[in-house]
């Protein structure tokens with residue numbers, strides 16, 4: 001392993017049980033959603049994970065966020081094997097590794113104001129300092145929600161989709177993480193603001209030297225915003241390489257098909 005790797009996934013395997021186990025049609029089976037996936041995340045670098053729906057991308061992110069137990073394989077943080085799915089160990093892990101989900105509506109509790117969302121995250125991770133309101137305002141500024149005072153008292157339904165996703169980013173930053181696992185962070189947003197949001201993510205990455213896993217269906221944005229791209233097919237990584245080289249000259253037949261199916265894979269986002 002290279003010294004600068006923050007988070008490493010080694011030979012991850014995840015099997016889900018399917019079937020009810022009841023009756024002849026409900027025979028219990030296992031389904032291998034992730035099959036021997038390895039990847040490394042480094043500070044200031046973005047790794048894109050692409051592949052068609054159901055190929056296992058989100059499951060990889062959830063495994064790396066320790067939201068699911070592994071069937072086999074290993075997650076290493078700073079070179080140390082880690083299995084922290086609950087309690088204080090999990091909170092500590094989340095202090096380093098944060099996840100951003102696709103749907104900012106369902107990831108924010110509709111009953112809580114922005115001040116509560118950010119204040120709670122800051123306190124949990126010991127980053128509230130002497131003045132939690134001041135710390136929350138600074139987070140809102142970092143994600144371009146300005147003037148920040150205007151947003152503190154809002155509920156999620158009083159924000160646009162883009163503003164909600166910015167609050168999700170701010171909540172993730174409240175932990176001062178070193179790794180961001182971004183699972184299709186812009187796919188639910190209006191196309192007109194996707195580039196703005198990806199530029200924001202890019203700025204945050206640069207400012208904090210974040211290691212980013214960027215899951216997307218959009219090969220154009222993988223090429224524009226990531227250093228390395230991994231292509232998943234039926235739970236396996238079938239091709240990996242520098243994003244530019246992989247998208248301009250795909251070697252694996254599946255990557256070629258994926259590119260051919262994209263409306264215009266070389267297009268930059270509007």
Ligand SMILES: Nc1ncnc2c1ncn2[C@@H]1O[C@H](COP(=O)(O)OP(=O)(O)OP(=O)(O)O)[C@@H](O)[C@H]1O
Nearest residue numbers: 016017031033051052053054055056057058059060
């Ligand atoms: N909790 C679960 N129980 C059973 N099967 C699951 C579970 N979660 C995911 N799967 C299955 O694992 C496979 C991979 O799902 P996953 O969500 O990782 O794919 P994905 O590549 O992220 O897809 P999408 O791009 O549509 O989000 C799918 O066939 C899915 O049905």
